[in-house]
Amino acid sequence: MRFQDTPELAEWRGTVRKFVDDNWRLAGVRDEDEGMEGPRDENRAKKWLDKLGANGWLAPAWPRKYGGADMSVLEQFVLSQELHEAGAPTSRQMLNLVGPTIMLHGTEEQKAEHLPPMLRGEVAWCQGFSEPGSGSDLASLQTRAVRDGDEYVVNGQKIWTSGAHRANWMFVLTRTDPNAPKHRGISYLLLDMKAPGVTVRPLINMANGHVFNEVFFEDVRVPVRNRIGEENRGWYVGTTTLDFERSNIARAITARKNVERLVSYAQARTAAGSAVRQTFRNEIADRAIETSICQLLSFVVISIQAKGGVPNMEASMCKMYGSELSQRIAGTKMHLAGMYGQERKASGLQDAHSINAAQEYMQTVPATIAAGTSEIQRNIIATRGLGLPRG
Ligand SMILES: Cc1cc2nc3c(=O)[nH]c(=O)nc-3n(C[C@H](O)[C@H](O)[C@H](O)COP(=O)(O)OP(=O)(O)OC[C@H]3O[C@@H](n4cnc5c(N)ncnc54)[C@H](O)[C@@H]3O)c2cc1C
Structure with missing residues (x-):
C-alpha cells in the first residue's frame, strides 16, 4: 500500500493547507470582532464556512453548477484531512445528509429552492x-402520510431529532403505504418546521446538553411537490449518502490528537513529581496502537472508494472501531484523572489536564449509537461481510 501523496495530490494538499493557514489559522489570531469567546468563535466559523462555500468546498463532490467543486474522491479526502488537522469546521448542519439526496433525487425546482440557501447557511435542517x-x-417506522389532493397529511412522532429546536426544515421518512412490504411503503418528504401541527420537545442528554428532541406531527400538511423521489420509494432515497466523510478520517485524526494530549498529561504529571503507574503507561500505549489501526481502516475505505468501489463491511469496521476507540481514549483519560476528572472548573488542587475528563467521556457515549449502533455494525460485518448466517 502506498501512503505518500502523488505529486498532484501533494500540490493539492499544499493549496488546501495555504488556504487553511490564510483563512482559518491566521483569522483565529486576528479576529477581534467581538469581546466574548462565544460570538467571536461563531463569527469566525461563519466567515470561514462562507469562504469554504465560495470555493465549492462545502459540497466538494457536487457539480460546480450546484455550488460544488467536482472533486475526485482522493481530493475530497485530502481536503477533509487538512480541515480536520486544523480543527476547522467542515460543514453546515445536516448539509452532508440532505444536500446530496436532493441533488441526486430532487427535481430542478427542488434543487433551485433548497440547495443554494443550504450552502449559504441561511436555513438549518x-x-x-x-x-x-x-x-x-x-x-x-410508523409516521403516516396520507395523500389529500396535492398535499400529504402527516401524523406521528420522531425522536432523537438533533437540532430540531433550531431547524427550519426537516427531511422526514413517512409511511405512505401501510400494506406494502415495509421497505416499499415509505416516502421521503421535506417538511417545513413552522407548519401548523409540528411540536418540538427537548430531550436533555446524560451530559446535560440539549442536542436532540422529540418531534410530534398532528395533521401537518406537506405539499406533494415537497416529496423527494417517487411515492413509496423513499427508503431508497433515504439511504443515499454521499458524505465526503465516509472514510471517517476525522475520527482517526481526533483520536491521534487525544492520544497526544494523554501523553502530554502523563508527562506533565511525571514532571510534577507524581508517578505515572505502569498500568497507565500500558493503557496509553494500547490507545496509540489502536489509533494507528483506526487510521489504517480509514485508508482502506478511501482506497476502495478511489477505485470506484463501495465499501460495505469496511465502512462498518471503520465506524465501529473509531467510535469505540473514542470511548476507550476518554476512558483512559478518566483513569488517569481519577476523582479530579469530575471537576468542571480549575481549582488550585487539580491538574489542568484532568478537568472535564468525566464530561468528555459522557460526550463519547453516543458515538456507538448514532448512525447505526456497534451491534448493527457487527451484524453487517458478520453477515454481509463474512457471509455468516443471520441469527
Ligand atoms: C447523538 C445522537 C444523535 C442522533 N440524531 C438523530 C437525528 O438527528 N435524527 C434521527 O432520526 N435519529 C437520530 N439519532 C437516533 C439514532 O439513529 C438511533 O438511536 C439509532 O439508530 C439506534 O436506534 P434506537 O435508539 O431506537 O435503539 P434500538 O434500535 O432500540 O436498539 C437498542 C439496543 O438494541 C440493539 N439492537 C437493536 N437491533 C439489534 C439487532 N438486530 N441485533 C443486535 N442488537 C440489536 C442496539 O444495538 C442497541 O444496543 C441520534 C442518536 C444519537 C445517539
Missing part, C-alpha cells in the same frame, strides 16, 4: 428518521 419503536429497524 434536521433529520426525521428515528421513531420510539424504530431505530435500528428503521424501515418499521
Whole structure:
C-alpha cells in the first residue's frame, strides 16, 4: 500500500493547507470582532464556512453548477484531512445528509429552492428518521402520510431529532403505504418546521446538553411537490449518502490528537513529581496502537472508494472501531484523572489536564449509537461481510 501523496495530490494538499493557514489559522489570531469567546468563535466559523462555500468546498463532490467543486474522491479526502488537522469546521448542519439526496433525487425546482440557501447557511435542517419503536429497524417506522389532493397529511412522532429546536426544515421518512412490504411503503418528504401541527420537545442528554428532541406531527400538511423521489420509494432515497466523510478520517485524526494530549498529561504529571503507574503507561500505549489501526481502516475505505468501489463491511469496521476507540481514549483519560476528572472548573488542587475528563467521556457515549449502533455494525460485518448466517 502506498501512503505518500502523488505529486498532484501533494500540490493539492499544499493549496488546501495555504488556504487553511490564510483563512482559518491566521483569522483565529486576528479576529477581534467581538469581546466574548462565544460570538467571536461563531463569527469566525461563519466567515470561514462562507469562504469554504465560495470555493465549492462545502459540497466538494457536487457539480460546480450546484455550488460544488467536482472533486475526485482522493481530493475530497485530502481536503477533509487538512480541515480536520486544523480543527476547522467542515460543514453546515445536516448539509452532508440532505444536500446530496436532493441533488441526486430532487427535481430542478427542488434543487433551485433548497440547495443554494443550504450552502449559504441561511436555513438549518434536521433529520426525521428515528421513531420510539424504530431505530435500528428503521424501515418499521410508523409516521403516516396520507395523500389529500396535492398535499400529504402527516401524523406521528420522531425522536432523537438533533437540532430540531433550531431547524427550519426537516427531511422526514413517512409511511405512505401501510400494506406494502415495509421497505416499499415509505416516502421521503421535506417538511417545513413552522407548519401548523409540528411540536418540538427537548430531550436533555446524560451530559446535560440539549442536542436532540422529540418531534410530534398532528395533521401537518406537506405539499406533494415537497416529496423527494417517487411515492413509496423513499427508503431508497433515504439511504443515499454521499458524505465526503465516509472514510471517517476525522475520527482517526481526533483520536491521534487525544492520544497526544494523554501523553502530554502523563508527562506533565511525571514532571510534577507524581508517578505515572505502569498500568497507565500500558493503557496509553494500547490507545496509540489502536489509533494507528483506526487510521489504517480509514485508508482502506478511501482506497476502495478511489477505485470506484463501495465499501460495505469496511465502512462498518471503520465506524465501529473509531467510535469505540473514542470511548476507550476518554476512558483512559478518566483513569488517569481519577476523582479530579469530575471537576468542571480549575481549582488550585487539580491538574489542568484532568478537568472535564468525566464530561468528555459522557460526550463519547453516543458515538456507538448514532448512525447505526456497534451491534448493527457487527451484524453487517458478520453477515454481509463474512457471509455468516443471520441469527
Ligand atoms: C447523538 C445522537 C444523535 C442522533 N440524531 C438523530 C437525528 O438527528 N435524527 C434521527 O432520526 N435519529 C437520530 N439519532 C437516533 C439514532 O439513529 C438511533 O438511536 C439509532 O439508530 C439506534 O436506534 P434506537 O435508539 O431506537 O435503539 P434500538 O434500535 O432500540 O436498539 C437498542 C439496543 O438494541 C440493539 N439492537 C437493536 N437491533 C439489534 C439487532 N438486530 N441485533 C443486535 N442488537 C440489536 C442496539 O444495538 C442497541 O444496543 C441520534 C442518536 C444519537 C445517539
